[in-house]
Amino acid sequence: MPSDWRDLLLEFDDVEPPLDLWHNAVARAQPGSGRRRLPRLSQRVVHGLIAAAVIGAAVLGILFASLLHHDAAPVRPARQPSKVGAQAWLGVLAADVQHRIALSRELVRSDQCFTPQWQYLAAPIFIDMTAYSAIGAGPDPRQKLGMAYAELNNRCSVYARQGGFSGAERSRILGRLAALDRLATAQLGAATAPPASIDPRVGLMLQDIQSRIPVAQRLIANGQCGGDVQKIAAPIQSDINYALLYAAPQNHTVAEGVKSQPLLKLGPDFMRIVGPCHRDVHAGFLSDQRRAELSRQVLALEGRVDRALGSG
Amino acid sequence: MFRSHGGQLWRAVMAMTAGRADIADDVVAEAFSRLLVHDKGVRDPVAWLFRTSFRLAARELRREGTRSLHGAAATGSRDHEQLSDELTSALRLLSPSQRAAVFLHYHADLPVSEVAALTGSSVAAVKVQLHRARRALRATLDVGEASGA
Numbered sequence: 001m002p003s004d005w006r007d008l009l010l011e012f013d014d015v016e017p018p019l020d021l022w023h024n025a026v027a028r029a030q031p032g033s034g035r036r037r038l039p040r041l042s043q044r045v046v047h048g049l050i051a052a053a054v055i056g057a058a059v060l061g062i063l064f065a066s067l068l069h070h071d072a073a074p075v076r077p078a079r080q081p082s083k084v085g086a087q088a089w090l091g092v093l094a095a096d097v098q099h100r101i102a103l104s105r106e107l108v109r110s111d112q113c114f115t116p117q118w119q120y121l122a123a124p125i126f127i128d129m130t131a132y133s134a135i136g137a138g139p140d141p142r143q144k145l146g147m148a149y150a151e152l153n154n155r156c157s158v159y160a161r162q163g164g165f166s167g168a169e170r171s172r173i174l175g176r177l178a179a180l181d182r183l184a185t186a187q188l189g190a191a192t193a194p195p196a197s198i199d200p201r202v203g204l205m206l207q208d209i210q211s212r213i214p215v216a217q218r219l220i221a222n223g224q225c226g227g228d229v230q231k232i233a234a235p236i237q238s239d240i241n242y243a244l245l246y247a248a249p250q251n252h253t254v255a256e257g258v259k260s261q262p263l264l265k266l267g268p269d270f271m272r273i274v275g276p277c278h279r280d281v282h283a284g285f286l287s288d289q290r291r292a293e294l295s296r297q298v299l300a301l302e303g304r305v306d307r308a309l310g311s312g
Numbered sequence: 313m314f315r316s317h318g319g320q321l322w323r324a325v326m327a328m329t330a331g332r333a334d335i336a337d338d339v340v341a342e343a344f345s346r347l348l349v350h351d352k353g354v355r356d357p358v359a360w361l362f363r364t365s366f367r368l369a370a371r372e373l374r375r376e377g378t379r380s381l382h383g384a385a386a387t388g389s390r391d392h393e394q395l396s397d398e399l400t401s402a403l404r405l406l407s408p409s410q411r412a413a414v415f416l417h418y419h420a421d422l423p424v425s426e427v428a429a430l431t432g433s434s435v436a437a438v439k440v441q442l443h444r445a446r447r448a449l450r451a452t453l454d455v456g457e458a459s460g461a
Contacts, residue, residue, distance in 0.1 A: 005449045008399045009419040015394045017322035021341055022314050028345035155421060172421050 007179045013151045014144060084215050084228050086137035093128035094142040095211045096235070097149045098184040098191045099204055100125070101177060104152070108173050114160030120242035122153045124208065124235030131231040141187055148180050195310050201246055202261050205239035206305050209270050212236065213302045216274055220294045223286040225277035233274050240267040263308050266301065273297045314344060317358055320420060324362065324430075325369050327415035330403035331395040332373075339368035362430035370408055405448045409433070413441040 100121055107118055129146045155173060159165035165173070185191065194203025212232040219225050219232075240254070243264055248257035257264045277294050280286040318340065325336040343364040347357055354360045395403075403411050409431065416427040417438075428438045 005402060006418055008396075008402055009415070011396060011399050012323045012327065012415070012419050015323060015326065017319055017340065018337060021318065021322065021337060022344070024337070024341040025314070025344035025348065028341060029348040166423075168423075169421055172418075 006175065007182070010148055010176070010179060010183075013147055014139075084218055084224075086132065086135045086140075088215055088218070089128060089132040089135065090140055090142040092211045092215065092232075093125070093132060093146045094184065094188055096124050096128055096208060097145040097180070098188055099207045100149070101181045101184065101191070102193070103200060103204060104149075105174065105177055108156060108170060108177065111160075111164060111170075113156035113165075117242060117245055118153075118156065120238045120245070121204075122149070123238045125149050125153070127231055127235050131228070145180065145184055145187065148176075148183065152176055152180065192311075195308075198263060198308070199243065199247060199261050201239070201243040202263050203309070205236065205243055205267050206263065206309050208235055208239050209266060209301070210305050210309065210311075212270075213298060213305070216270075216298050217295065219274075220277050220291060220298060223281060223291060225274060225281040225286070229274045229278045229281075233271060233278070236267055236270050240264070240271075243267070266305055266308065269301055269304075273301065313347075313357060313361075317361065318344070321361055321365055324412060324415050324420070325365050326395070327403065327419070328366060328408050328412040329369050329373060330411060331400045332369075333394055335369050335372045339365045339372065342368055356429075359429050363432040366408075366412055366431060373408060402449060402452070405452055406445050407441075410441045410445040410448075413438050414445045417442060 103121055107113065107115070107121065112118055125146055129143070129150065132143060132146075152173065155176075159169060159173075181191075194200065194206060198206070212235070215232050216229070219229050241252070243261065244252045244254070244257045247261040247264055248254070250256055254264065254268055273294055276290070277286065280290055321343075322336050322340045325339055326333060329335045343361050346364065347354060347361060406414065412431055413427055413433075416422045416430060417424065422430070424435055424438050424442070427433075428435045431438065433441075
């Protein structure tokens with residue numbers, strides 16, 4: 001039995017009604033249908049039917065298009081499977097959740113849900129979950145961390161949109177954060193905070209970069225800086241924006257921000273590595289020379305980030 | 313309304329029936345179908361949906377004779393596979409109305425007044441349900457800790 005029975009209730013965030021529930025309701029409402037218990041299709045069967053319908057429609061569409069445009073553009077080479085696997089995305093997701101708990105707590109305590117700072121803080125979690133879902137590797141305990149954080153984000157936003165929450169509601173949300181913290185610690189070990197001398201938002205950015213450098217290295221090494229690189233770049237941009245709200249209150253620019261927070265520069269440095277990789281791959285060719293140069297740069301950045309966080 | 317409340321309603325019935333997905337599927341579909349038919353005559357559709365679903369679910373449980381603490385679904389363990397054994401065991405310590413109150417107040421974060429509206433009870437009755445539920449769950453926790461579980 002967990003230390004707090006309320007933690008058990010978090011499990012309800014993970015269960016979903018069947019996809020055909022609404023269909024059943026509508027069918028029952030038809031005149032003459034009578035009340036009947038319709039057989040429950042398992043989630044897998046329904047997902048399978050939907051996937052089969054989508055794939056079937058896509059195949060038919062492709063066949064039809066090929067008949068019409070048989071003399072069209074040359075066939076592109078088949079897309080290679082991503083070299084960034086499920087474990088890599090799960091690692092990033094779990095670390096991101098754990099690193100965000102303290103800052104989330106501060107925002108909830110000061111009634112700052114549904115604010116730009118809250119959105120910047122939460123956005124990377126949704127991007128990570130999308131990246132993992134795209135692989136279709138199935139449920140994982142670390143994915144549960146992301147879903148619990150996403151649920152918290154929704155609650156916070158709902159309360160904020162309604163005009164704020166009461167002391168009791170705030171306590172409950174903080175309680176859920178505490179439960180999430182315990183869950184993360186149980187899975188990952190105790191959280192490592194950035195040095196106290198670093199602004200916590202900049203510290204978060206550095207931790208997020210640290211989590212993503214191995215992914216960046218793999219993408220560069222395999223010349224796969226396509227959609228996957230956007231999934232690691234967008235969160236860092238979100239972190240930069242978040243840090244700039246505090247470090248650059250006048251005009252939110254990096255130039256203003258680095259004056260008070262020099263380490264903020266490492267965020268744009270990360271973007272200056274993955275950006276060119278993405279551009280070259282998108283243009284169709286990443287040369288070996290460019291690949292080697294970007295690999296050196298990301299290695300150097302890793303050293304700087306590790307030293308800043310006191311882990312290098 | 314289904315998009316905004318259907319999921320939460322289904323989970324509430326799952327909680328109230330201690331994990332009976334088959335009952336949740338049936339009563340929630342039935343409640344929505346009745347609302348589709350009687351829509352114009354319902355003043356507060358959300359509260360009506362919740363009260364109707366809980367009433368139908370309670371009737372199903374009574375019919376199956378599963379109101380006792382140790383009642384297990386005769387329809388098989390597959391219905392409980394969405395919830396862990398830990399959660400299911402904890403829920404079975406409570407009566408259906410206590411489960412609903414606990415879910416709506418502690419998981420859905422609804423104030424006691426709203427829980428009362430959705431369950432068709434009074435505020436005082438909901439407070440009593442919550443108090444008894446907390447006592448039952450804490451008692452099991454203390455026993456569990458004492459026995460090293």
